[in-house]
Ligand code: ADP
């Protein structure tokens with residue numbers, strides 16, 4: 099599962115100002131879509147509509163063929179995991195931060211789930227390894243390490259749909275590249291929507307949509323759009 103479809107989606111936070119002016123996007127289950135465009139284009143708004151933080155003001159949004167207007171926010175949260183740009187960790191250990199949301203889970207259970215969800219690469223790629231660092235305080239981590247923890251936390255829920263909302267754009271380019279390389283492997287078999295400002299930071303995507311002024315300005319394969327850039 100995990101197919102996502104925007105059908106003529108329109109949205110306005112305020113009736114005086116249209117933010118999305120008819121968006122048609124279809125992401126087959128297991129594929130990766132990148133949404134790029136300038137700040138204010140409406141990229142994060144697409145993610146908020148998927149979570150039903152807001153409801154569309156026109157058109158339809160479907161997950162696995164079902165109009166999400168009839169689906170609760172709670173069940174959408176099981177289906178969709180998001181990694182935001184600015185991760186705020188709890189003032190607690192890395193282990194707690196990764197396991198947050200899995201109430202009562204022991205470290206062993208978290209580790210087992212991490213293996214099952216094929217995310218142990220992420221945790222193990224913390225410098226010095228998970229074992230020695232799981233008890234360390236999350237607030238002491240570098241930006242790149244924090245994002246690894248945030249990604250591990252989201253992947254642990256094993257959501258069929260993964261949204262990366264500028265998840266690596268605040269990092270230096272080397273750390274960004276390292277994390278994206280691991281992410282490509284991890285996101286291979288789940289529907290993934292990558293949100294970014296710049297096309298140049300997209301490593302891999304089946305389709306790229308360029309959003310501008312609330313409309314799809316351009317769309318195409320990764321190779322074709324990079325060539326035109
Ligand atoms: P992007 O992710 O592409 O930077 P956003 O989806 O965050 O764009 O925002 C699109 C537009 O919607 C912007 O003009 C922004 O100011 C406006 N906007 C975002 N959130 C709200 C909100 N909660 N209330 C009113 N306007 C908003």
Ligand code: ADP
Nearest residue numbers: 142145146149151175176179180181182198199
């Ligand atoms: P978590 O276990 O990470 O808290 P939840 O299922 O409770 O996950 O929440 C779903 C996700 O929604 C969270 O990861 C959170 O980062 C994200 N989120 C919260 N507010 C917003 C927002 N305004 N726009 C986009 N995503 C958001």
